[in-house]
Every structure is written in structure tokens, then in C-alpha cells.
Amino acid sequence: MTLVPYVPLVVVAFYLLASGLFFTGLVSRRPAPVPARWATAVLLVGAVVHAIHIVHQSLVLHVCPVASARFVLSLAALVMVSTYLFHVRGTRRGALGVLVVPFTLALFLASDAVEGRTAVVVGMPRLVLAVHVTVNLLGSGLMLLAAVVGMAYLLESRGLKRRRPSRAVMRLPGLSGLQGWVRLLLRAGLLALTVGVISGAVFSDHEFSGFFRVLRLGLSYLTWLLVGALVVGDRVRGYGGRRLALGAILSGLLTVVVMLLYVLVGRAGGSA
């Protein structure tokens, strides 16, 4: 019995695990948490297995890198993760793993699915679709809530900055509390949207069949990247509440646009 068909599954598993560890390291209160150190090691193993998979496809299955979009996507994913592993040092760049690894995984899954074959998730497309829709809805809701809290933060901050807080402002929760809420909602939203990005890659063969679908896909990724950048930037550089609030509001707006595109253009399948 050959293990070759299971290699993609192994790659996905390691990348998923690495994503989870990177995310845990990001939200941990400790500056150099243990999960982050293990995340790099797990990612390295996943990258090695990925490389083996590519070598096998290239040299054994004779897949042409020029003719096969699938192969290109898979190779791009490996290059991305290899570059990241080469440059990552310590916690600061390690935080970027929260974005790099899921994107790598999404590319890998897309490479597997782009020609209509979902070797990784054979037999589970409905489950994956259910997860995809659920987490995207959850992520969208969290982004909208983060935007509302962000607006409240900006309103209160503006009132306090002007040293003339109105009665309405004085009745809002404390500023640091609102900042904490924005931070929490962004992190939770990032988690949900990341799962959405990964699960959506399984259905990527449907996503390039029209301008609005491509637009929706692009905006969805943009939202995810924006939220990821906010969370990583907050962790690494300590973004103030104002920057987080503005970012949350922008994410919320992008989420609204994506949802409108879904409603107006069509909601057949697809990624985040």
C-alpha cells in the first residue's frame, strides 16, 4: 500500500497545525510563547513534506510546471513558506506566520482543487462547505461588531481628546475596555476568516468564472489580510486603540461590500 496519495493530507495537516500554533502564539499574553517556537518546527516539517510532494509530481508523475496551473500554485505556496522559514527570527516575524501559513495552505488546497479534483477532501465537500459558510458568516458578524465597537471607541476618544466629553460619551464603557473588545473581536474574526480562507480554497475551481466572483474573492482576501495585518501589527508593535478602531471600521466596510456582492451577484459556493 502506497502512502503517496496521503502526502497531500499530511501537508495539509502540518500546515493546519502550524497555523493553529502561530495563532495561539499571537494571542498569548507571553512575549515569547512556547507554541510559537513549536509552530516554526511544525511548519518546517510540513514544508519538507510539501517539497517531497512537488518532487514526486514533477519527477514521478511528470507534471509540467508550465502547463499545469495546479502545479504552479503548489510551487508558489512552497516558495512562500520556504522564504518565510528562511527569514523568520524570533517572535516579531514569527507573528506573520498567522497570515503566511494559512495563505500557503489555501494555495496548496487550491492547487489540489483547481482542476476539479479535491484529492485532499475527497468525500467531504459538503462538510467543508458547511464549515466554510459558517465560519465566514461568523467572521463577517465579528467584523461588523468590531466596526461598531471601533466607532464607539473613536467617538469616546474624540470626546476625551477635546476635553469636552458629552453625557452620551460619559455613559459609554471605558476607553480601554472598548480597545480590548476591538482587539478581541479582530482576533476572533481573524480566526474565523482564516478557516474560511482555507476551507474556501477547496472550491476554488468555481471562483474564477466571472468578474464579480473574482472581485468578491479579491475583497474577501483583502479583508482577511487587513484583519491579519491589524492583529499582527498590534501584537508586534502595539497599535494604539485609534489605529485598531480605524482598521476595524475599514474591515467592517469591506465585509459589508463582500456581503452585498454575495447578495446582489449570487451566492453559489466559493471561498470567503
Added chain:
Amino acid sequence: MIVLVGISHHTAPIELRERVALDASGCRAVLAQLAASGSVREVLVLSTCNRVEILAEAPPSAKCGEVVDAITRACRFPTDQMGKSIYLCEDELAVRHLLRVAASLDSLVVGEPQILGQLKVAFDTAVEAGTVGPVLHRVMARARRTAKRVRTETAIGQGQVSVPSVALSLAQQVFDVLTNRRVTLIGSGEMAEAIALLLKESGAELSLLGRNAARTEELSRRCCGTPHGFEELEQELSLSDVVISSTSAPHPIVSYAQVKRSLAHRRGRSLLFVDVAVPRDIEPKVGELDGVYLFNIDDLSRVTADSEALRGEATRVAERIVDEELAKLRDDARLERSVPTIRALYARMDHILRLEKERSFSGRLRHLGDAEREAVSCLLEAVKKRLLHTPATELRRLARTEPDRAEEALELLTQLFSLHSPVADGQAPEPSAPSPESVDGCCCGGDPTRTEEP
């Protein structure tokens, strides 16, 4: 003539007030200068973080303009601000203002308890300087009484009424609860102590900075805080969530550059400054930094709008109390005008009776023994009191209720009894026209030269 000249948080921004604020030695210098100028007889200087006011009593012959000029020169008030930021009150308006100030009705935080203590300190300073006389004594006593009545008879003292409590509420607005939040307190004076005690109750981690190491240590012990030297200021700015400053430094002690440097270590955490000092301790530009919030003493007044609305009814009752006490003071002043005449009348009667007794006891009644003479003296004294009681009481009543008629009555009394002319010992006053009763034989008030058989 009573004159009050001053500026307060109602009329002048903090930028102007901090230029004319006076410390203890400054107040003494102003008192000495005004006393030496000869323009005023009595003077008191009140200088707090929200006002600088001078209350002076000048002789009736003094010109108000000259008195005001002397005051503005002594205090270095900018004369171009007269009528704008600087206000002037005379006589009853000046006294009313002082009563309202003492009752904390004119305070930044209506109902705050500190002002009466500050007024007392100002009064004690003036007493030490020898610039307090009967007028200011009386006015100050009435002010204390007014303040006491307002605090006991109204609810003005309830709710958020002190600068420290307002500072605490601002900190809670930014941070919700202060438990485990680090609060740095700069200064070790009375205001700093009041704030420190309040913060201790809120559960904040207190850090105290001050130039006076002994005082800072003592305050830290009482408030369960950690004392630090002033050189650790920049480090504290990096670590603290709230910084409250209340020093008597004449210039800012926390600069924009210091705060900006500290932000690099804060990783986006908000920082709240509350500057309750006048002159300000923290550079105003600090408030422009992202994530930094700065409130000064003037800003605190806007925050209390909610609690002031709740105390609206209490304020109305307090204003009524001020009116009542002012009316009593007015009555006392009017009564004062009748007192010399009434005293003169009693003195005149005493003099007449004494002379008549001496004449009689050495003449017609020389045969009387000591006991009889004593009895006659008591009789005469009782008659005097009975006779003069009603006119005196009526005069006092007129002085309180009908001052114009009281003036006329006093003038008439003075004329009728020649109270204006002093009477030397041994000299009998001119006999009045004999009454019918006196002609029939009563010797009281009759011709002193008449003698009768006993």
C-alpha cells in the same frame, strides 16, 4: 465702602489665571503693599487654583477708582482685562459674592468643601498681617455661618463634589476600573493627599513622586503607595496608566518631549493626565499626542455638568440661605448705626442721674443713711431703664425695618437730648422746660435749684 476685585475660572482661562496666581508669600506681599498704600483700611487676599480675589474695606471718603487701581497694581492684574476677565463688586454685591464663594456656590465644583478652608487660611494670613478690622471680622463670621448652614441644610455636599473625585471619575471613564492600574501622583500637598486617599480606595497601584522626599515617604505610607524620586519621572510615564499632577511649581514639570519618548515603550496603551495645578504642571501640547488624554483644572468643570444638574434644587436652597444671611448682615450694619446714639442716650441719662444724686445726697437728702442712699440709687437706675427701654427697642426695630425713619429718629433724638455735645463732669445739662408734673412737686427733671422739704 467694601470693594472686591478678582478673576476666577468663570471669567478667565487658566492661561491668564496662572499668570496672576499668588502663593503664600505673594499674598503676604500684596497685603503689606495695600496696607502701606493707605487706600484701604482692611484687606484680605484669597488665591486658589480657581480664583484670585481681593476684598478690601476703604473709608467712605476714598474713591472707588483709586482703591481698584491700588489693588490691580499690587496684584499685577492686566488692566486691559478690567471688565472682561477681572470683575469688580462694591458694598452689598461684594459681600454677597464672598458669601457665595464661602458656600462653594461659585466654585468650579459646586458644593466642594475645600474653599471654606482656603478662605479661612486667607483670613488668618490677613489677621497675621494686621489688615483685618471689625468690618472684615463681621463679614467673615457671616461667611462661615453661611457656609455651615448651606452644608447642613442642603444636599449640596452630596454626590461628586470634589476635584479629586472628578479626577477619579475621569480615570474610570478611560480605564473602567482602576484595580491593578498604575497611577502616578506628582506632588505631596493637600490636594495630592486627598487624591491619593481616594485612589487608595479604588484599588489602584499608587506611585508617588515629589521633590520633598520626607513628605512623599510619609504620604506613601499613609496611602499604601510607593515613593519615587523626581528623577524617575520619565520611567513612571512609561509604566503608568494615569498621571495626576498637583504641585506648586511655577513652570511645567512634564514636557511634551518626555511624554513622546515614553510612548515608544507603552505599546499603544492609553495614558491619562489630570493636571490640577495652577500654574499648570504639564505642557498643554502633551494632549496632542496619540493615545494621550490631558485634562486641566478648567476641563474638570465641564465634567461635573451631570452632578451639577442633580444638585439644582440644593443650589436654589443654598442661594436662599445666602440671601437670608446677607439680609441679617445688612440688619446688623443698620443696627450698628443706631448703637452709638442709643449708647449716648444711656450715657447722658447716667450722667444726669449721677449729678442729681450727688446734689441731692449732699443737700436735701444728706440725712439719708447708706442703705437708703443705695435704695434711691437702685430706684433711679430702674426708672432709667424702664424709661429708655421702649425707645431703644423701637429705635432698633426701626433700624432693621425702616432705615429712613430710623435715621430721622436718631437725628431727632440727638437733637432733643443734645447728644452731640459732650458734657464735662460737674456740669449740669441745660434744664428742659418743667413739665406740669414737675411743677406739682416731683423733683425728677425739675429745676435743680428747687429744694423741697423731705
